[in-house]
Amino acid sequence: MKIFIKNSKEIKKIYKSCQLAAKVLEIIKNYIIPGINTEEINNICHNYITKIEGAKSATLGYKGFPKSVCISVNDVVCHGIPNRREILKNGDIVNIDVTVLHNNYYGDTSKMFLVGNNISQKSKLLCLTAQKSLYKAINILKPGIRLYKIGQVIQKYVESKKFSVVRNYCGHGIGKNFHEDPQILHYKSYDYGITLKPGMIFTIEPMINMGHHNVYVANDNWTVKTVDKKNSAQYEHTVLITNIGSKILTIREEEKNIFKKN
Ligand code: MF3
Ligand code: CO
Ligand code: CO
Numbered sequence: 420m421k422i423f424i425k426n427s428k429e430i431k432k433i434y435k436s437c438q439l440a441a442k443v444l445e446i447i448k449n450y451i452i453p454g455i456n457t458e459e460i461n462n463i464c465h466n467y468i469t470k471i472e473g474a475k476s477a478t479l480g481y482k483g484f485p486k487s488v489c490i491s492v493n494d495v496v497c498h499g500i501p502n503r504r505e506i507l508k509n510g511d512i513v514n515i516d517v518t519v520l521h522n523n524y525y526g527d528t529s530k531m532f533l534v535g536n537n538i539s540q541k542s543k544l545l546c547l548t549a550q551k552s553l554y555k556a557i558n559i560l561k562p563g564i565r566l567y568k569i570g571q572v573i574q575k576y577v578e579s580k581k582f583s584v585v586r587n588y589c590g591h592g593i594g595k596n597f598h599e600d601p602q603i604l605h606y607k608s609y610d611y612g613i614t615l616k617p618g619m620i621f622t623i624e625p626m627i628n629m630g631h632h633n634v635y636v637a638n639d640n641w642t643v644k645t646v647d648k649k650n651s652a653q654y655e656h657t658v659l660i661t662n663i664g665s666k667i668l669t670i671r672e673e674e675k676n677i678f679k680k681n
Contacts, residue, residue, distance in 0.1 A: 420600045420601065420611070421599075421600055422592060422599075422600045422601050422613070422616075422619060423592065423594055423595075423599065423600075424616060424617075424618035424619060425594055425618045425619075425620050425659075426618070429524065429594060429595075430618070430620070430659060432521075432522050432523070432524040433524045433525070433526060433593070433594055433620055433657070433659075433668060434526075434659075434668050435521060435522065435524070435526075436474070436519055436520065436521045436522070436524045436525055436526030437526030437527075437528065437657045437668035437669040438526070438668070438669070439468070439472045439474050439519045439521055439526060440517045440518060440519045440526040440527060440528045440657075440669055441526075441528050441669045441670065441671050442467075442472070443464050443467055443468060443472075443488075443517045443519070444515060444517060444528060444529070444530050444671060445671055445672065445673075446463075446467055447460060447463060447464055447467075447515060447532075448532065450463055451507065451513060451515075451532040451534060452507070452534065452535070453507055453508050453509045453534055453535045454506060454507065454508075455506070455507050456502070456503045456504070456505055456506045456507070457490040457492070457499070457501040457502055457503075457505045457507070457513075458486075458501045458502055458503040458505075459503070460488070460490060460501060460515065461486045461487055461488055461490065461501030462487075464476075464487055464488045464515070464517060465479070465486075465487035465488075468487065468517075468519055472519070472521070473521070474519040474520060474521035475519065475520045475521070476488065476517075476518070476519060476520075477518035477519060477520045477525055477527075477597050478516075478518055481597065484498070484500070484641060485500060486500055486501045487501075488501065488515055488516060488517050489514070489515070489516040489529075490505075490513060490514070490515055490516075491513070491514040491516070491642075491643075491651070491653070492505065492507070492511055492512070492513050492514075493511055493512060493513075493650050493651075494644050494645045494648050494649060494650055494651060495514075495642055495643065495644055495651065496585055496588070496626050496628070496634050496643040496644060496645060496651040496653070497514070497516065497588055497626055497643045497651075497653060498641045498642060498643050499514075499641075499642055500639060500641055500642060507534045508534065508535070509534060509535030509536065509537045510534065510535060510537040510538055510539070510542075511533075511534040511535075512531055512532070512533060512534070512538065512542050512545070512546055512650060512652060513531065513532045513533075513534060514529050514530070514531050514532075514652065514653045515529060515530065515532065516528075516529035516653075516655060517529065518597060520597075523595060524594060524595060525593050525594065525595075525596070525597050526593075526657055526668065526669060527593055527597070527622050527624075527655060527657050527669070528622075528655050528656055528657060528669035529624065529653055529654060529655040530550075530654050530655075530671075531546040531549065531550070531652050531653070531654065533546065541629065542629075542650050542652075544580065545582060545627060545629050545650055545651075545652045546652045548576070548577055548580045548582055548627055548652070549577075549625055549626075549627040549652040549653055549654050550654045551576065552572075552573040552576045552577050552605075552625050552627065553573070553623055553624075553625055553654045553655070553656060554677070554678075555572050555573070555576050556569045556572050556573050556623050556625075557623065557656065557658060557665060557667060557678075559572055560615060560658060560660060560664060560665035561615065561660070561663065561664045561665065562614075562615055562616055562617050562660060562662065563614055563615065564614060564615045565610055565612075565613070565614055565615075566601060566603070566610035566611075566613040566614065566615065567604075567607055567608060567609065567610035569603060569604075569605075569623060570584075570603075570604040570605050570606045570607050570608060571607040573605045573606070573623075573625050574605065574606040574607055577625070577627050582627050582628060582629060583627070583628045583630070583631060583632035584605050584606045584625060584626070584627060584628075584632055585605070585625075585626035585627070585628060585632050585634055585651070586604075586606060586632055587634055587643075588624075588626060588634075588643070589602045589603050589604050589605065589624075590602070590603030590604075590605070590621055590622040590623045590624045590655070591603060591621060591622055592619070592620065592621045593620055593621060593622055593657055594620055601613055601621065603621050603622065603623055603624075605623070605624075605625040605626070615660045616660060617660050617661055617662050618659075618660065619659070619660040620657065620658070620659050620660075620668070621657070621658065622655055622656065622657050622658070623655070623656060623658060624653060624654070624655030624656075625653065625654065626651055626652075626653045627651065627652050627653070628645050628647075628649060628650075628651045629645075629649040629650045629651070630645065630647040630649035631645070631646060631647050631649075633645070633646040633647070634646060634651075655669075656668070656669045656670070657669045
């Protein structure tokens with residue numbers, strides 16, 4: 420295991436890539452309406468990343484992934500493939516996961532969107548719980564903290580709401596590589612004694628299920644779905660460990676009043 424500590428030059432570049440990814444989630448908001456298909460959403464994101472931002476989608480062609488963003492609807496947990504036959508309808512919950520490559524560094528972030536005005540209370544709570552579990556984990560970050568604490572905080576909060584934490588996928592170090600060490604588990608597990616250090620950059624991206632945490636990969640070899648067909652929600656940020664705490668590199672404008680230190 421090799422955890423890279425980033426220097427200030429690298430941090431600047433990763434921050435830039437992270438802000439480009441975050442911006443995509445901001446501009447796509449107005450398009451997430453009943454009747455749009457997920458391929459159209461993909462294309463808007465793709466054009467924004469390439470033509471406006473002058474960056475590249477990191478997902479396009481990654482291990483053969485065919486599209487520029489992951490779009491995961493309802494019981495899709497993650498890695499949903501945008502498709503013109505998948506049409507969003509009132510009541511859907513949708514994760515859009517954006518990873519960009521700019522100036523040789525990656526930035527990775529995702530959030531949930533509610534489609535229309537007819538979302539069930541339970542689905543709303545699921546999305547809010549995923550988001551709050553991410554924020555609770557971010558709030559404990561500082562040098563010296565054991566890595567397993569991240570998963571412990573997320574699992575404790577999610578299970579207190581009677582939801583479950585997906586075990587099969589995790590967060591990851593990020594920088595010059597899309598995915599690098601360490602793995603960031605979202606449930607409590609042995610962390611090999613790793614503690615957080617200034618200059619570490621990694622994602623936290625809890626996937627939260629309404630029912631059981633079991634998932635499977637569909638026949639397309641990408642789409643991850645819940646076994647019990649109940650809904651799943653995910654939020655993802657890329658974070659930097661600083662000397663005194665942490666900085667959310669993928670923070671969006673709408674979040675800046677919640678995290679005043681940023
Ligand atoms: N963005 C995802 C993550 O958070 C990875 C997507 S890989 C893809 O790590 F190939 F599915 F796009
Ligand atoms: Co990620
Ligand atoms: Co991601």
